[in-house]
Amino acid sequence: MFSGLLDEREKRILCIVIQNYIQTARPIGSENICKNYNLKISSATLRNILANLEKNGYLMHPYTSAGRIPTDKGYRFYVDDLEENKQLSVQEEMLLAAGYKINKYELKEMLMQISQLLSLVSHYTGFVFSVSPEKVIFKHLKLIHLSNKKILAVFITQGGLIEHRLIHLQLPISVKNLKKMCKILNDELIGFTIREVRQEIFNKIKEQGIGYREFLELAEKLGEQIFKIKEELYLEGIPNILSFSEDDKKVESIFRLLEEREMLSYLLKNEFNEKEKVKVFIGNENLYPEMDNWSIVSAAYKTGDCSVGLLGIIGPKRMEYSRIIAEVDYISRMANKLLEQVEEE
Amino acid sequence: MFSGLLDEREKRILCIVIQNYIQTARPIGSENICKNYNLKISSATLRNILANLEKNGYLMHPYTSAGRIPTDKGYRFYVDDLEENKQLSVQEEMLLAAGYKINKYELKEMLMQISQLLSLVSHYTGFVFSVSPEKVIFKHLKLIHLSNKKILAVFITQGGLIEHRLIHLQLPISVKNLKKMCKILNDELIGFTIREVRQEIFNKIKEQGIGYREFLELAEKLGEQIFKIKEELYLEGIPNILSFSEDDKKVESIFRLLEEREMLSYLLKNEFNEKEKVKVFIGNENLYPEMDNWSIVSAAYKTGDCSVGLLGIIGPKRMEYSRIIAEVDYISRMANKLLEQVEEE
DNA sequence: TATTAGCACTCGTACTACTAGAGTGCTAAC
DNA sequence: GTTAGCACTCTAGTAGTACGAGTGCTAATA
Numbered sequence: 001m002f003s004g005l006l007d008e009r010e011k012r013i014l015c016i017v018i019q020n021y022i023q024t025a026r027p028i029g030s031e032n033i034c035k036n037y038n039l040k041i042s043s044a045t046l047r048n049i050l051a052n053l054e055k056n057g058y059l060m061h062p063y064t065s066a067g068r069i070p071t072d073k074g075y076r077f078y079v080d081d082l083e084e085n086k087q088l089s090v091q092e093e094m095l096l097a098a099g100y101k102i103n104k105y106e107l108k109e110m111l112m113q114i115s116q117l118l119s120l121v122s123h124y125t126g127f128v129f130s131v132s133p134e135k136v137i138f139k140h141l142k143l144i145h146l147s148n149k150k151i152l153a154v155f156i157t158q159g160g161l162i163e164h165r166l167i168h169l170q171l172p173i174s175v176k177n178l179k180k181m182c183k184i185l186n187d188e189l190i191g192f193t194i195r196e197v198r199q200e201i202f203n204k205i206k207e208q209g210i211g212y213r214e215f216l217e218l219a220e221k222l223g224e225q226i227f228k229i230k231e232e233l234y235l236e237g238i239p240n241i242l243s244f245s246e247d248d249k250k251v252e253s254i255f256r257l258l259e260e261r262e263m264l265s266y267l268l269k270n271e272f273n274e275k276e277k278v279k280v281f282i283g284n285e286n287l288y289p290e291m292d293n294w295s296i297v298s299a300a301y302k303t304g305d306c307s308v309g310l311l312g313i314i315g316p317k318r319m320e321y322s323r324i325i326a327e328v329d330y331i332s333r334m335a336n337k338l339l340e341q342v343e344e345e
Numbered sequence: 346m347f348s349g350l351l352d353e354r355e356k357r358i359l360c361i362v363i364q365n366y367i368q369t370a371r372p373i374g375s376e377n378i379c380k381n382y383n384l385k386i387s388s389a390t391l392r393n394i395l396a397n398l399e400k401n402g403y404l405m406h407p408y409t410s411a412g413r414i415p416t417d418k419g420y421r422f423y424v425d426d427l428e429e430n431k432q433l434s435v436q437e438e439m440l441l442a443a444g445y446k447i448n449k450y451e452l453k454e455m456l457m458q459i460s461q462l463l464s465l466v467s468h469y470t471g472f473v474f475s476v477s478p479e480k481v482i483f484k485h486l487k488l489i490h491l492s493n494k495k496i497l498a499v500f501i502t503q504g505g506l507i508e509h510r511l512i513h514l515q516l517p518i519s520v521k522n523l524k525k526m527c528k529i530l531n532d533e534l535i536g537f538t539i540r541e542v543r544q545e546i547f548n549k550i551k552e553q554g555i556g557y558r559e560f561l562e563l564a565e566k567l568g569e570q571i572f573k574i575k576e577e578l579y580l581e582g583i584p585n586i587l588s589f590s591e592d593d594k595k596v597e598s599i600f601r602l603l604e605e606r607e608m609l610s611y612l613l614k615n616e617f618n619e620k621e622k623v624k625v626f627i628g629n630e631n632l633y634p635e636m637d638n639w640s641i642v643s644a645a646y647k648t649g650d651c652s653v654g655l656l657g658i659i660g661p662k663r664m665e666y667s668r669i670i671a672e673v674d675y676i677s678r679m680a681n682k683l684l685e686q687v688e689e690e
Numbered sequence: 691t692a693t694t695a696g697c698a699c700t701c702g703t704a705c706t707a708c709t710a711g712a713g714t715g716c717t718a719a720c
Numbered sequence: 721g722t723t724a725g726c727a728c729t730c731t732a733g734t735a736g737t738a739c740g741a742g743t744g745c746t747a748a749t750a
Contacts, residue, residue: 029742042694047743064700065742105510105570142489142497152487154499154509164499164509165450225450238583239604242597252587259584374713387723392714409729410713 006053011081013039013049014058018070018078022318027067072283072317075295079280079321088326096121096330102338107161107303110342112234114311114335119237121327124315127298129264130232135307136161136194138227143182143218148172151218153226157194159303160342165226171214181215184208185222198227233261244316253290254314263288268310272300278329283317293317297324299332303339311335351398356426358384358394359403363415363423367663372412417628417662420640424625424666433671441466441675447683452506452648455687457579459656459680464582466672469660472643474609475577480652481506481539483572488527488563493517496563498571502539504648505687510571516559526560529553530567543572578606589661598635599659608633613655617645623674628662638662642669644677648684656680 006014016037020028030046033039039046050068053059058074061067070078088096100117103109111128118126137158144152151167173181188204189197205219235258242251257263263286271279281296297319298312312328351359361382365373375391378384384391395413398404403419406412415423433441447462448454456473463471482503489497496512518526533549534542550564580603587596602608608631616624626641642664643657657673 027742031742043742044694044696045692048693051744061743063702064744065702065740067742105512140491144487144489144499146485146501152499152501152507154489154497156491156497160511162497162509162511164507166501166505166507167450239597239600242587242600252584255584255587372713376713388713389723389725390721393722396715406714408731409715410711410731412713 006056006058006077010049010053011077013046014053014070014074015078015081017050017053017059017068018074021069022320025318027061027069029067032067070318072285075282075317075321076285079282079325082322082325088330092121092327093330096327096334102334104338104342107159107342108232110338111232111309112236114331115234116236118311118313118328118331119240121331122313122315122324123237123240124313124319124324125235125237125241126313127236127258127264127311128234129261129268129310130234131159131303131307131309132231132265132268133194133229136229136303137307138189138192138194138197141182141185141189143178145173145175145178148174151178153222155226157303159307160339161229161303163226163229167218167221167225169214169217169221171217173214173218177212177214178218181205181218185219194227194229198223201227231261231265233258233264241314241316250290250293254294257288257290258314263291264310267296267298268300268308272308272310278312278325278332280321280325295319295321297321297328299328301332301335301339304342351401351403351422355394355398358391359398359415359419360423360426362395362398362404362413363419366414367665370663372406372414374412377412415663417630420627420662420666421630424627424670427667427670433675437466437672438675441672441679447679449683449687452504452687453577455683456577456654457581459676460579461581463656463658463673463676464585466676467658467660467669468582468585469658469664469669470580470582470586471658472581472603472609472656473579474606474613474655475579476504476648476652476654477576477610477613478539478574481574481648482652483534483537483539483542486527486530486534488523490518490520490523493519496523498567500571502648504652505684506574506648508571508574512563512566512570514559514562514566516562518559518563522557522559526550526563530564539572539574543568546572576606576610578603578609586659586661595635595638599639602633602635603659608636609655612641612643613645613653617653617655623657623670623677625666625670640664640666642666642673644673646677646680646684649687 013033016033017028020033030043030050033046034041034043050059053074054061054068057071058077059068060071062069096117100113100120102113102117111130115126115128118128120126139156139158141153141155144154146152149169149172151169151173152164153167154162154164156162184205185201189201192200201223202216202219205215238255241254267281271281278297278299281291281298283292283295286296293316294314295317296312296314298310300308301311302308311332313324315324358378361378362373365378375388375395378391379386379388395404398419399406399413402416403422404413405416407414441462447458456475460471460473463473465471484501484503486498486500489499491497494514494517496514496518497509498512499507499509501507529550530546534546537545546568547561547564550560583600586599612626616626623642623644626636626643628637628640631639631641638661639659640662641657641659643655645653646656647653656677658669660669
């Protein structure tokens, strides 16, 4: 028996060890496996196999006479092996479809609700990480004249995001001029990303040569105040994750990590390109030492303008991957469908 | 020495015990107090005093030969005693004033930033609990015609809250009719609370006798979709609270409690009337058993229309009350000032 | 060559026993 | 009212021990 690939029996046993550990959070030993699973081999043979799996890095044991627990490589194998049959049961799917009404009227609220849904069904912590401003495309701007010095600006992106802001001007502007300005901006800026809009808006107005000072002021303030969307993170079900603190008290560092958003931003930018498949990041695969005992199951979602965000769940490394992957997969597909609808309408 | 009120020396010693416990999280005994604080009495006298304080319910000791720790009543005394000189140092005040730029352009974002600020300076978990819809007063509605069947509705409350929503109609509506509808609603609904608006909007349109079916549809959808604001809770600095889990793992239950919002809603409705003073809720004073080891320091804030919300921090019962009270006080006054500005402008 | 039984060995957990020390409460003297 | 002295109590920490789960190795077996 040389190292390298695993034969069927080894796979089977590896999966048993992992599933057992996921369920019980305890190491399991050869004797116990023999007793509980009807493998037609003795515990001695099993020990040989386990030793081999350990030699190849799939398992480890915390001390000499403890049973085996999976390594990250072990989990990785398990998850990859699983990935094919990640299907929700019909009941679950119906439950998900029927049991939750997502609000389609406001993108932000919708994202929040999706993250709630993720937490609800997974029993871990759900997150939705919104799209980065480089990818969001401007569609339409409305400037509403509340008074000569008070303008309500509302813009809509191609993905259906709506942002509003109250703008206070130093120099008064007339209704007529406001309309003019609005038309110019809509004509000039359509199709730009929000970041570009922010950079260009002042110049566009200047170029037009209609250099009323109030135009320039408004353009400047619009750029500063409204075209300034940022990545947002919706986290729901935080208490769920707390119940898994188990051995170490590193939960705190996880939340610090999440609050910084850097990690999710990194994943979004580097790990998800076009495909919208569910991806699993196990323990140290996340590159952050704080994530040592945790895994992320996530998928990208697309808004109407093809910008991408990230959604998924964070849970302990020993999570029920098969269930969770199926759930995240389902919800991400649901999210994409919902977002398409927002766009169409 | 009969029970009842505390004399100066007793007060002094009570405060020493509490401060010590706040700093070290350990019981302290008579001998130690004598050694470290220059009281001109022996440890035996001290023991008599401590026993007396315990008899009166200000202190307790977890077991026979442990030192004393404060009870809720003890903390309460300490905090009430403190309340007078809750002043921020000049440096701190300047730091707070200079170090943080609150965004004044969007109420929701502002509230979120305030809660971040609370967490940042207190090192505990900051919260801002927004106003209940019964108290928010309608000011202005804009209906923006995007297409015949697609309306962007934006409304502004007297407190400066802006809400928008995209409305999809079954029956097309013309620009002219939309304007008409908008005018009617603005005339009829000004001064109502949002809850009332929601109840009345359909009737108001009906009463006008201009019963085009598209008017009724729009009125109905407006009521359903946009005049539907709810209490919101901004929580920041969750990791901070996790580092205080100490003895028991009840942090989880705290967060479940917070997610439910009921407690804060209760406080807001029952404990804060007109005055905008900082209030401290210690341990079981909160009525929720989960709060046993935690305290809330909070203050009400007012938006322009005199509706009220709650802000503050949640931290371990043994927190640095004097510092925290001063900070919450300062930030709540700052918030009120900011909100006044929003209104004025 | 793969499988198995047998067995010595390892190490962590759980339990017990013991000690040191911190702190109390009481008493009697000042 | 204050203080010194002292017996008493209880915890935290340490050490010792027994148990048992599990391993890894060896030699026999199919």
